[in-house]
Amino acid sequence: xxxxxxxxxxxxxxxxxxxxxxxxxxxxxxxxxxxxxxxxxxxxxxxxxxxxxxxxxxxxxxxxxxxxxxxxxxxxxxxxxxxxxxxxxxxxxxxxxxxxxxxxxxxxxxxxxxxxxxxxxxxxxxxxxxxxxxxxxxxxxxxxxxxxxxxxxxxxxxxxxxxxxxxxxxxxxxxxxxxxxxxxxxxxxxxxxxxxxxxxxxxxxxxxxxxxxxxxxxxxxxxxxxxxxxxxxxxxxxxxxxxxxx
Amino acid sequence: xxxxxxxxxxxxxxxxxxxxxxxxxxxxxxxxxxxxxxxxxxxxxxxxxxxxxxxxxxxxxxxxxxxxxxxxxxxxxxxxxxxxxxxxxxxxxxxxxxxxxxxxxxxxxxxxxxxxxxxxxxxxxxxxxxxxxxxxxxxxxxxxxxxxxxxxxxxxxxxxxxxxxxxxxxxxxxxxxxxxxxxxxxxxxxxxxxxxxxxxxxxxxxxxxxxxxxxxxxxxxxxxxxxxxxxxxxxxxxxxxxxxxxxxxxxxxxxxxxxxxxxxxxxxxxxxxxxxxxxxxxxxxxxxxxxxxxxxxxxxxxxxxxxxxxxxxxxxxxxxxxxxxxxxxxxxxxxxxxxxxxxxxxxxxxxxxxxxxxxxxxxxxxxxxxxxxxxxxxxxxxxxxxxxxxxxxxxxxxxxxxxxxxxxxxxxxxxxxxxxxxxxxxxxxxxxx
Numbered sequence: 001x002x003x004x005x006x007x008x009x010x011x012x013x014x015x016x017x018x019x020x021x022x023x024x025x026x027x028x029x030x031x032x033x034x035x036x037x038x039x040x041x042x043x044x045x046x047x048x049x050x051x052x053x054x055x056x057x058x059x060x061x062x063x064x065x066x067x068x069x070x071x072x073x074x075x076x077x078x079x080x081x082x083x084x085x086x087x088x089x090x091x092x093x094x095x096x097x098x099x100x101x102x103x104x105x106x107x108x109x110x111x112x113x114x115x116x117x118x119x120x121x122x123x124x125x126x127x128x129x130x131x132x133x134x135x136x137x138x139x140x141x142x143x144x145x146x147x148x149x150x151x152x153x154x155x156x157x158x159x160x161x162x163x164x165x166x167x168x169x170x171x172x173x174x175x176x177x178x179x180x181x182x183x184x185x186x187x188x189x190x191x192x193x194x195x196x197x198x199x200x201x202x203x204x205x206x207x208x209x210x211x212x213x214x215x216x217x218x219x220x221x222x223x224x225x226x227x228x229x230x231x232x233x234x235x236x237x238x239x240x241x242x243x244x245x246x
Numbered sequence: 247x248x249x250x251x252x253x254x255x256x257x258x259x260x261x262x263x264x265x266x267x268x269x270x271x272x273x274x275x276x277x278x279x280x281x282x283x284x285x286x287x288x289x290x291x292x293x294x295x296x297x298x299x300x301x302x303x304x305x306x307x308x309x310x311x312x313x314x315x316x317x318x319x320x321x322x323x324x325x326x327x328x329x330x331x332x333x334x335x336x337x338x339x340x341x342x343x344x345x346x347x348x349x350x351x352x353x354x355x356x357x358x359x360x361x362x363x364x365x366x367x368x369x370x371x372x373x374x375x376x377x378x379x380x381x382x383x384x385x386x387x388x389x390x391x392x393x394x395x396x397x398x399x400x401x402x403x404x405x406x407x408x409x410x411x412x413x414x415x416x417x418x419x420x421x422x423x424x425x426x427x428x429x430x431x432x433x434x435x436x437x438x439x440x441x442x443x444x445x446x447x448x449x450x451x452x453x454x455x456x457x458x459x460x461x462x463x464x465x466x467x468x469x470x471x472x473x474x475x476x477x478x479x480x481x482x483x484x485x486x487x488x489x490x491x492x493x494x495x496x497x498x499x500x501x502x503x504x505x506x507x508x509x510x511x512x513x514x515x516x517x518x519x520x521x522x523x524x525x526x527x528x529x530x531x532x533x534x535x536x537x538x539x540x541x542x543x544x545x546x547x548x549x550x551x552x553x554x555x556x557x558x559x560x561x562x563x564x565x566x567x568x569x570x571x572x573x574x575x576x577x578x579x580x581x582x583x584x585x586x587x588x589x590x591x592x593x594x595x596x597x598x599x600x601x602x603x604x605x606x607x608x609x610x611x612x613x614x615x616x617x618x619x620x621x622x623x624x625x626x627x628x629x630x631x632x633x634x635x636x637x638x639x640x641x642x643x644x645x646x647x648x649x650x651x652x653x654x655x656x657x658x659x660x661x662x663x664x665x666x667x668x669x670x671x672x673x674x675x676x677x678x679x
Binding site for chain 1: 249250253254257258260261262274275278279280281282284286288289290291292293294295296297298299300302303338341342344345346347349500502503515516518592595596598599600602605606607609610
């Protein structure tokens with residue numbers, strides 16, 4: 001088995017797809033070099049990221065398959081599910097054969113795998129756009145922590161740029177130590193360390209208390225239904241929800 | 247009174263209003279402003295009863311001059327009362343919004359003093375939000391029946407959605423339980439708002455900059471189970487409202503016993519299943535091309551509790567089935583029990599490149615629990631019980647549901663009153679027991 005290893009970036013993944021067409025050793029699987037385990041039977045080839053090759057692949061997918069396909073690939077990549085890179089490669093291979101119709105092959109496993117992963121990501125995005133909770137810090141910065149299953153910080157930040165364009169905010173993914181920072185003008189993405197968590201974080205203000213009260217009062221006691229609540233709002237997200245903290 | 251106490255009282259008083267959707271509007275943020283709205287709507291939390299929280303749903307006040315029997319805020323009910331000021335409502339909304347707790351405001355009110363005064367207060371709250379705070383998030387405002395149309399119009403220019411609650415499905419019920427309200431009084435402003443919406447929409451076709459009016463449309467709410475009206479009557483009313491007033495939504499609210507008025511039914515629990523069936527039927531009206539007369543008729547004016555309305559319809563019209571998945575048009579696909587809008591679209595897309603068989607459907611994520619009895623794939627029928635109305639009905643009815651009420655597993659010991667006593671043992675030894 002031939003494995004391609006890449007640096008974990010989206011460009012790196014696109015470079016792998018490029019090499020899969022032009023190298024003589026065709027890959028069976030693609031792994032991020034962080035996660036790969038050496039194995040006696042496999043041949044591992046390290047692919048170094050090349051922006052030119054990546055943009056060639058990017059353009060030709062958009063031109064020969066569809067923009068939708070490109071979006072699916074990017075979303076699936078952000079899912080960070082194990083083995084997703086290999087699924088993406090197979091999906092792209094099929095895409096170059098079928099053209100823009102590739103997304104109609106809904107019952108094909110290659111298409112299904114990428115669609116399912118992309119769906120998971122967009123679904124979590126939609127949920128998080130609602131469930132993210134900002135805390136107002138002393139310096140008037142609104143700071144939000146969360147731990148999404150998938151790497152969605154880049155995807156959801158656009159929504160908050162539009163919505164909260166007159167306030168400075170930070171969205172901090174504590175699972176990946178990654179953050180989106182907005183200063184009323186531009187939004188930048190950066191790696192941050194645990195120590196970057198503001199000291200005043202965790203001190204609630206009056207509005208948090210009011211929100212908790214509101215949350216408890218809006219429920220109709222005769223209709224209580226915790227199962228339904230958990231179905232919509234999985235308990236793993238509760239840690240960061242003010243209304244669900246004691 | 248402290249703000250916290252007010253919020254406590256006025257959010258608890260607003261909870262019986264079901265509507266919380268924040269969809270249908272695509273208001274954009276303005277320069278220097280805050281907020282926008284998302285056309286699909288965003289839920290921000292789910293309360294312990296499983297209902298979504300999207301908007302800050304509060305009453306402006308629960309001081310009421312009306313005495314509607316079904317309502318928790320009625321004049322004769324001895325409960326704590328409170329009233330916000332327009333400034334307080336606006337500040338609360340903005341501060342919740344900035345922390346991403348909510349998608350916007352749902353403001354309703356009891357009738358304080360008279361309808362005009364109440365409507366003025368509501369208008370003022372919304373005006374402060376839009377003009378002073380430059381808030382562009384979602385606002386759902388109750389129009390107060392009996393208020394001057396000019397007030398309703400002014401408010402309509404600022405908000406995204408407006409609603410007037412009909413509450414009781416028949417004028418007779420209204421007379422009995424809410425003698426100060428009349429059907430006329432509710433339908434008139436509703437008609438006014440709907441013509442205004444239409445007007446604004448037509449104008450915007452020619453002038454993009456012409457002012458918006460209630461861009462996310464109108465909605466209303468009906469209480470289920472407080473009056474003896476049957477489902478057919480309720481569904482016909484909804485159908486009429488969708489058609490003649492262009493309503494976006496009719497909400498159904500299972501009556502929660504909040505009063506012991508002799509005119510109200512004595513029930514222990516809200517009729518949740520009935521509410522659920524009505525919502526199912528409501529969806530069938532709006533997205534599936536059904537009419538109320540197809541779902542119910544005079545002989546069967548209420549929904550089956552064991553089977554959903556679409557399954558029921560399919561079983562009554564079994565001669566239309568089975569449907570060939572690879573050939574049927576979109577409208578017919580939608581009529582297959584278990585196939586919804588999303589599934590039907592997927593089927594149409596996927597069959598462009600491939601003839602679908604049963605396994606393909608599974609991979610597409612089509613739920614086949616009900617559908618399998620009603621379809622063929624490439625001419626093959628997959629269910630083993632045959633296309634027979636009674637057999638399919640038996641197979642579809644969830645067994646656990648039938649027995650869920652007043653049913654218990656009989657245990658070997660359930661006939662015994664307690665453990666055998668010493669006397670019992672002696673009696674059994676001597677053969678008396």
